[in-house]
Amino acid sequence: MTNEGMITLKAVDLAIIAIYFLAVLSIGFYLKRFAQTGKDFFMAGREMTAWVAGLSFVSANLGSLELLGWAGSSYQYGILAAHWYWIGAIPAMVFLAIVMMPFYYISKTHSVPGYLTLRYDRAAGGLSAVTFAIMTILMSGVNMYAMAVVMKVVLGWNIHFSIWVSSLTVGIYVASGGLYSAIFNEVLQFFLIWFGALLVPIFGLMETGGWKGMVARIQQNFPGQDFTHLWSGLGKFQDNPMGMHWTGIVFGLGAIVSMGYWTTDFLVVQRVLAAKDIRSAKMAPLIGAFFKMAVPLIVILPGLLGLAVLPMHLFPESGLQAGQHSYNEVLPLMLARYFGPGLLGLGVTALVAGFMAGMAGNVSAFATVWTYDIYRPFLRKTATDHHYVSMGRWCTMIGLVISIGTAYLAMGFASIMDYVQALFSFFIAPLFATVVLGMLWKRVTAAGGFWGLLAGTVSSVGMFLLVKFNPAMLAVIALSPHAKALAEDMYRALWSCLIGVAVTVAVSLMTKPKTESELKGLVYGSTVLPKEGDLPLTKRPLFWAVVVLAIFVILQWIFW
């Protein structure tokens, strides 16, 4: 199973990893008895508290690809990577909690495509379900491959062994307990990741003598480069290591990509829909937002500390030579620097748990969308609840097998992160336009929703291909020839969303809207929203939304 790796694990480390596998399988088997109906298997009985739903919401996004990828990105781009945790998440989470959640919850939808079916028609819901199913499987496979590569490099584990053992474990526990299993394991993973990774920044800051000492060491190691300012280097594309302009961050990332991901990607929204009541459903993203704001402590800060303390420089994956390490290895390198036996096992288990929880999130969302939004409306309309649950269990396993196939497919791609970001811009950005317009404007019609979504998706893929085949088009799409891959993704997402909005509005104005009664519980102005005036201040989601936004603003000011 093993060759030579960067880290050598001892018996106690292997025991910690083995106990984790045993624990998740046992929990899956235990929860199977609670997941017998469709509501239980696909929606976790809709009985999760705000805390469980909130931690699960933020953990579903905290997979290993996320941990390793963004730690690597912070080594490469500096603190600019924290934008993906702050402006790239917090306003969107608040928007989901306060503006969108009431409509998702009151409509009693089981999924985001399900909401589109209710709001528009089967065509818009079906299109969204198919694109989501494709994206989810591709994401799951890429996540799987990325983790197997890391396990090979770091621990020397065989790539096929990592893929198959982890996938089978995830398959067994999700097929057993459905969304219950996925959520329980995401909460477990949340604690493992924090306890497994928090010592890295603590030790790093102790070694460098605090933040100022770290900044001084970075300047010494990389003279003339600014890695520690969040906004002040974003005035020009060529003034920062990301090749980014502030408009790309604010309008591309903050207004479109993050809004699309956090409010319409069913992988994360599904966790909140499992909340026990509407107040819990509104509080869950806000609880998630508090922890999301803190995640840079265990992801971005280790990358920055890597710039300060690692004796060697890291390089991009593509041009790696023998003996060199890539950006993505910065977190494992920091683990190896500080962690001895026992702690190393915990750190590696946190990475494995992140990988497995990320995959479980993908397959549980895939199972729900396939069963409820593709199989039931288009293939078998009238079947028993038991039949749909069986279908959910089977397609969990089938989804995993397809994911393993896409993992092997991903081995052929040069850059995994490019591939992932491209997927988001293809499917998530246009979907946001369709969902938010449908929620907030009664005049939008079924035809407008369908054609807007299709136009946004096709235009995004078109822009991606245009730049691939004619790199000169980068200056047009990303507004500068100096723009790098991430900047291109942000602008492509922005344009595809705007195209989706324009087509949705134009087609809607030419077609007949639904009646007021058909829109009840689905659209702003036709829905009675529950009042919170009788709740004490600290129980009101709006109060916590203001607190979250205030902390967010203070963080921007501190690291400006």
Place this chain on the structure above:
Amino acid sequence: MHKDVIIPVWFFVGVLLLVYGILICASGLVEWSAPQTTTLAELHAPVWWGGLLTVVGAVYTALFRPGRGR
């Protein structure tokens, strides 16, 4: 039908942290006088970090144990 007896997720979190805490703390004590191979090894982090995990795990396990009526 079984919902009234489902064990809270916090109990599972507690048990896992408790087991990990004991293992890590014990391994830190065993390695106490072994040659140092990692940076800041002289702080003996596994002992106090394992101790912290043990305490947090024990509290969660006790608070959310099955049959406590939560």
